[in-house]
Amino acid sequence: MIVVSSNSNFDVSKIPRPNKSLKRNWTIGLLIAFAFLVYSARNTGFNFNTVADGLPDFFRLIRQMYPPKWATFPSLIEPFIETIQIAIVGTFIGAVIAIPVSLLAANTVNKNNKLYLVSKFIMNLIRTVPRILYAAVFVAAVGIGPFPGVIALIFFSLAIVAKLTSESLEAIDTGPIEAIETSGANKLEVILYSVVPQIAPSYISYSLYVFEVNIRTSTVLGLVGAGGIGQTLMTSLNLFMYQRAATIIVATFALVIIIDLVSTKLRERLI
Amino acid sequence: MRPESNVRKRDKFIRWSAFILSVIVLIWATLGVNINFGELIAGISSIVNIFGLMFPPDMSYLSNTLVRMMESVTIALLGTAIGSVLAVPVAFIAAQNLFASSFVSWLGRQILNAIRTFPSLILAVFFVASFGPGQLAGLLAVGIHSTGMLGKLYTDVIEDIDTGPISAMEASGANKLEVLWYAVFPQILPEFIATSIYRFEINMRASTVLGLVGAGGIGVILSQALNYRRWPVVGIALIVIVIGVTIVDYSSAYLRKKIV
Amino acid sequence: MSVLEYKNLSVTYPGGVEALKNVSFEIEKGEFIVVVGLSGAGKSTLLRATNRLVDATGGEVLFNNQDITKVNKRELRDIRSDIGMIFQSFNLIKRSSVFRNVMAGRASHLPTWRNLLGIYPEHDKDIVFNSLDRVNILEKAFARADELSGGQQQRVGIARALAQEPQVMLADEPVASLDPPTSHMVMKDLQNINRELGITVIVNLHFIDLAKEYGERIIGLNNGELVFDGPAEATDKETFEMIYGRSITAEEEIGRDSSVI
Numbered sequence: 001m002i003v004v005s006s007n008s009n010f011d012v013s014k015i016p017r018p019n020k021s022l023k024r025n026w027t028i029g030l031l032i033a034f035a036f037l038v039y040s041a042r043n044t045g046f047n048f049n050t051v052a053d054g055l056p057d058f059f060r061l062i063r064q065m066y067p068p069k070w071a072t073f074p075s076l077i078e079p080f081i082e083t084i085q086i087a088i089v090g091t092f093i094g095a096v097i098a099i100p101v102s103l104l105a106a107n108t109v110n111k112n113n114k115l116y117l118v119s120k121f122i123m124n125l126i127r128t129v130p131r132i133l134y135a136a137v138f139v140a141a142v143g144i145g146p147f148p149g150v151i152a153l154i155f156f157s158l159a160i161v162a163k164l165t166s167e168s169l170e171a172i173d174t175g176p177i178e179a180i181e182t183s184g185a186n187k188l189e190v191i192l193y194s195v196v197p198q199i200a201p202s203y204i205s206y207s208l209y210v211f212e213v214n215i216r217t218s219t220v221l222g223l224v225g226a227g228g229i230g231q232t233l234m235t236s237l238n239l240f241m242y243q244r245a246a247t248i249i250v251a252t253f254a255l256v257i258i259i260d261l262v263s264t265k266l267r268e269r270l271i
Numbered sequence: 272m273r274p275e276s277n278v279r280k281r282d283k284f285i286r287w288s289a290f291i292l293s294v295i296v297l298i299w300a301t302l303g304v305n306i307n308f309g310e311l312i313a314g315i316s317s318i319v320n321i322f323g324l325m326f327p328p329d330m331s332y333l334s335n336t337l338v339r340m341m342e343s344v345t346i347a348l349l350g351t352a353i354g355s356v357l358a359v360p361v362a363f364i365a366a367q368n369l370f371a372s373s374f375v376s377w378l379g380r381q382i383l384n385a386i387r388t389f390p391s392l393i394l395a396v397f398f399v400a401s402f403g404p405g406q407l408a409g410l411l412a413v414g415i416h417s418t419g420m421l422g423k424l425y426t427d428v429i430e431d432i433d434t435g436p437i438s439a440m441e442a443s444g445a446n447k448l449e450v451l452w453y454a455v456f457p458q459i460l461p462e463f464i465a466t467s468i469y470r471f472e473i474n475m476r477a478s479t480v481l482g483l484v485g486a487g488g489i490g491v492i493l494s495q496a497l498n499y500r501r502w503p504v505v506g507i508a509l510i511v512i513v514i515g516v517t518i519v520d521y522s523s524a525y526l527r528k529k530i531v
Numbered sequence: 532m533s534v535l536e537y538k539n540l541s542v543t544y545p546g547g548v549e550a551l552k553n554v555s556f557e558i559e560k561g562e563f564i565v566v567v568g569l570s571g572a573g574k575s576t577l578l579r580a581t582n583r584l585v586d587a588t589g590g591e592v593l594f595n596n597q598d599i600t601k602v603n604k605r606e607l608r609d610i611r612s613d614i615g616m617i618f619q620s621f622n623l624i625k626r627s628s629v630f631r632n633v634m635a636g637r638a639s640h641l642p643t644w645r646n647l648l649g650i651y652p653e654h655d656k657d658i659v660f661n662s663l664d665r666v667n668i669l670e671k672a673f674a675r676a677d678e679l680s681g682g683q684q685q686r687v688g689i690a691r692a693l694a695q696e697p698q699v700m701l702a703d704e705p706v707a708s709l710d711p712p713t714s715h716m717v718m719k720d721l722q723n724i725n726r727e728l729g730i731t732v733i734v735n736l737h738f739i740d741l742a743k744e745y746g747e748r749i750i751g752l753n754n755g756e757l758v759f760d761g762p763a764e765a766t767d768k769e770t771f772e773m774i775y776g777r778s779i780t781a782e783e784e785i786g787r788d789s790s791v792i
Contacts, residue, residue, distance in 0.1 A: 015669060015670055016670065016674075017673050018674075040348065043345065045405070046407060051411070058398070061401055085300040086304055089297075129512065130477065130480050132480045132483070133479065133483075133509070136483055136493065136494075136497055141317055142314050148314075219390075220392055223396070224483055249389070436622050436623065436624045439635075441584065442582050442614070443636050443639055444614075445635075445638045446643065449638045452647055453627075457624050458624070
């Protein structure tokens with residue numbers, strides 16, 4: 001029962017079709033990517049056999065970690081505290097330095113184009129380097145301990161808070177700025193009276209967010225020697241004290257969850 | 272006394288106590304970390320010093336560095352691919368709007384949460400211990416970590432889909448497979464791909480670091496150079512990393528815009 | 532033989548809401564029926580009970596004398612493939628082409644492997660193009676669905692339902708999101724389908740002037756009960772006020788625009 005056919009005097013080939021070459025380009029690109037994947041899989045030795053070979057060792061490792069040695073928990077409190085302290089100090093100093101940097105990198109505040117571009121460039125540059133690399137370099141430079149960790153976090157916090165704040169600054173209402181500028185105030189007064197009130201809640205929110213991230217980072221920094229619980233973990237693993245390592249991992253998990261909750265609550269009340 | 276000023280007073284009190292509390296916490300933290308101002312300045316100046324020692328970078332290591340950088344790219348690429356593939360079934364299980372059983376979806380979410388607790392660096396340490404040093408350990412670490420991260424994001428995508436087209440397909444008499452194919456996949460596939468590309472960006476940064484614990488890539492060069500304090504080599508490695516990561520960032524942003 | 536028959540149909544939702552109470556009436560092949568009533572009166576529920584997107588909690592729904600409330604999954608799919616549906620929010624697959632959207636309506640008539648591989652016989656492709664031509668949107672066949680205007684998208688929706696070659700077409704508030712001239716165009720398309728192809732059409736509307744203009748038979752629901760069943764000529768403002776249980780507001784008349792055909 002052909003219910004639908006009407007007078008079919010239309011020419012199907014006249015209907016506009018989408019760009020064929022676009023589809024072809026995508027298909028070619030995908031094929032190349034796939035070929036590259038297969039090639040690199042070969043190269044890295046990623047195939048069923050190698051994975052199957054190592055799996056028993058992996059599971060043996062996991063078994064050695066169970067059950068976690070809860071008794072070691074008290075000895076972990078001090079490194080945990082150090083981790084938190086590293087995060088606090090690093091975030092604070094980084095956030096403070098971020099204030100002038102973010103002002104420089106916002107074209108609504110900084111009218112000097114060259115300076116603006118340079119600041120933006122440096123900010124992006126700092127962000128490109130992975131933070132653990134900073135920690136590793138600083139450890140080699142000033143020795144192991146919490147100090148290089150703090151400095152690595154300073155760089156990281158500075159870069160992120162400055163970027164987020166400068167983006168907010170570029171989106172603020174420029175009306176009040178112009179109003180106060182025309183009233184004859186100097187640059188500093190302009191910033192204080194028209195910019196700061198608008199940006200303060202966002203700035204604090206970004207800083208808290210970075211603090212949250214830094215707690216996580218701080219736990220890992222120790223793996224390269226930058227202090228905190230990460231260093232304790234590395235030592236435990238190196239000494240094959242796997243059950244202690246398991247305790248550390250679980251406790252770290254709990255810590256991160258708690259800090260996440262607290263920080264989210266704080267940020268909610270702010271905004 | 273007007274009632275408003277009581278509220279204002281309470282607000283002011285909260286703000287002041289929060290401020291003072293923060294200052295106390297800050298001082299406590301600084302003391303704990305054992306940094307006094309003098310040390311801070313000394314440390315910063317030695318770091319600045321070292322940045323100076325990194326340049327001019329040691330160009331003789333350029334080819335070596337590039338090869339290792341490609342290794343890191345490979346690790347990131349394969350790891351992201353593995354994660355993208357593995358995350359799909361887990362995400363379908365964990366999504367609350369597909370399977371009737373809420374226990375099953377709860378279980379799926381917990382598995383994802385468990386995987387996500389481990390930063391890729393720690394996974395790398397374990398995999399190096401199990402599979403030996405090299406790229407294999409690195410890509411497995413990135414792969415497993417990505418499964419967790421992508422799984423959560425994929426689950427969000429699945430839960431956010433528009434159910435209208437699904438109703439329409441069901442109303443026309445299509446079977447379950449056809450409903451999925453016509454109404455669900457076109458919605459989720461571009462999102463999945465865009466999410467994976469963004470993940471690749473992040474994984475790129477992580478892969479450069481994995482070599483520090485022996486899991487292959489440019490981190491291996493860095494690790495040795497740092498050990499022997501050969502700063503010009505560190506310099507060239509950092510430059511290659513910055514350039515590589517930047518290229519990946521821009522390509523990733525471009526591709527993602529094209530897809531969504 | 533009537534194509535659809537509702538026998539004491541009742542639908543009570545899990546929360547306790549009685550959306551339909553003991554609704555009974557018959558529909559002959561080829562009728563053009565408009566269902567009117569306030570929001571929440573049960574219009575949408577009635578339509579969705581007809582293709583079992585919503586399950587009846589009491590009574591029967593007979594499609595060509597077969598009780599759809601009792602059939603198994605496969606039989607239900609067969610029945611659904613004979614009933615087309617269009618929706619207020621169009622429910623198109625946004626990123627897919629118009630062609631693919633309409634072909635998706637044909638999916639139930641094709642074996643699954645053809646659907647998955649996208650290999651469609653010429654006969655079915657012809658049906659798709661014919662459906663698009665019938666609603667005058669053939670030239671957009673390969674455009675992406677979300678590039679179209681609201682009125683165009685609804686016409687694609689109609690084409691999709693048409694591609695099923697259905698006996699019955701259900702339209703759940705098809706014009707509620709459209710402006711007046713476009714609404715008239717869509718209603719004319721439905722009228723056209725009904726008159727030229729003999730498809731039975733059931734439309735939910737809350738615009739009473741559209742109901743009077745295009746409906747042949749009006750079904751009025753109030754609070755889940757059938758309160759009016761008669762030819763459109765027999766209705767006037769009082770009829771609708773009785774159906775609604777209150778006086779008519781301006782929102783219930785769509786009016787016309789000068790650009791209408």
